[in-house]
Amino acid sequence: MISPSEDAAACPAPALTAKDFRSDLKPIWCPGCGDYGVVTALYRALAAIGRPAHEIAFVSGIGCSSRIPGYTTAYGFNSVHGRALPIAQGIKMANPELLVLVAGGDGDGFSIGGGHVPHAIRRNPDLTYLVMDNQIYGLTKGQVSPTSARGTQSPTSVYGSMEEPVNPLLYVLAYGAGFVAQGVPADMDGLTKIIEEAIRYPGFSFVNIQSPCISFGSPDNQIKNQKAKLRKLSDLGHDPTNRLRAMELAQDYGRELYTGVFYRNPNPPPTYERRIAELQGRLAAPGATGA
Numbered sequence: 001m002i003s004p005s006e007d008a009a010a011c012p013a014p015a016l017t018a019k020d021f022r023s024d025l026k027p028i029w030c031p032g033c034g035d036y037g038v039v040t041a042l043y044r045a046l047a048a049i050g051r052p053a054h055e056i057a058f059v060s061g062i063g064c065s066s067r068i069p070g071y072t073t074a075y076g077f078n079s080v081h082g083r084a085l086p087i088a089q090g091i092k093m094a095n096p097e098l099l100v101l102v103a104g105g106d107g108d109g110f111s112i113g114g115g116h117v118p119h120a121i122r123r124n125p126d127l128t129y130l131v132m133d134n135q136i137y138g139l140t141k142g143q144v145s146p147t148s149a150r151g152t153q154s155p156t157s158v159y160g161s162m163e164e165p166v167n168p169l170l171y172v173l174a175y176g177a178g179f180v181a182q183g184v185p186a187d188m189d190g191l192t193k194i195i196e197e198a199i200r201y202p203g204f205s206f207v208n209i210q211s212p213c214i215s216f217g218s219p220d221n222q223i224k225n226q227k228a229k230l231r232k233l234s235d236l237g238h239d240p241t242n243r244l245r246a247m248e249l250a251q252d253y254g255r256e257l258y259t260g261v262f263y264r265n266p267n268p269p270p271t272y273e274r275r276i277a278e279l280q281g282r283l284a285a286p287g288a289t290g291a
């Protein structure tokens with residue numbers, strides 16, 4: 001008789017492919033939307049990670065980009081505008097074994113949901129947060145968003161927006177995120193690798209994806225222009241363990257299109273779920289006070 005582990009070794013699970021993560025739901029994004037590239041890169045990254053879809057929970061907010069969980073075979077929750085992060089943290093606490101992904105737009109993440117980002121970062125759950133940053137509210141037809149450049153004309157800023165944009169890279173770096181990167185659909189191999197690295201990072205990871213909105217976004221910020229503009233951080237010799245240099249580079253958000261890993265903490269601190277498990281272990285000991 002062979003043991004279950006010998007049995008598994010004799011019949012290894014077939015390797016996963018990108019197709020295994022593509023659901024039957026046909027995306028309804030506008031033809032040419034950057035989000036098509038993002039979901040394709042995600043399928044490839046998940047195939048490289050090799051966890052089956054039933055071990056993945058994928059939470060999003062509301063927006064065009066937030067439709068993304070439905071286009072994957074993972075468990076998905078297209079939840080409430082701006083509330084993807086708290087929901088994802090709850091899922092991770094309830095079942096730490098799940099691979100938990102979070103996604104949404106720049107409006108979802110840095111406008112209505114902006115207050116959740118610092119708290120997720122300081123708790124450090126092992127989540128990967130993908131923001132599809134198109135500098136506009138896509139789903140509601142092109143209003144100015146928190147990352148829109150000053151002067152952006154839109155239905156809610158007819159004379160041009162008067163505020164400086166939020167800088168998502170600097171925002172998460174300043175709050176201490178352990179993994180911060182930026183990718184573009186114009187470089188699919190690069191984007192796939194970044195998403196894979198973010199998922200492999202043991203803690204809160206953030207990927208800002210410059211994912212153009214073809215219908216309402218700026219004509220200067222489209223996939224065809226990204227190819228000419230992008231500058232890979234690896235080609236610049238950037239050391240991703242240098243957080244202060246990462247913050248310096250991040251200041252060029254909106255001027256330069258840097259892609260790659262800005263920062264990866266070389267000594268990742270314990271995750272929130274690990275701290276909880278340790279506390280539970282201490283409290284379970286006879287006579288424990290938890291102090």
Ligand SMILES: Cc1ncc(C[n+]2csc(CCOP(=O)(O)OP(=O)(O)O)c2C)c(N)n1
Binds near residue numbers: 106136
């Ligand atoms: C509580 C609440 N407020 C406002 C809305 C309306 N709304 C839906 S999506 C959206 C913004 C979408 O922009 P973004 O999050 O950047 O995603 P995109 O559609 O550009 O991918 C807004 C304001 C809502 N659904 N719920």
Ligand code: SF4
Binds near residue numbers: 028032064
């Ligand atoms: S409106 Fe913009 S963000 Fe929404 S699907 Fe169309 S191109 Fe994409």
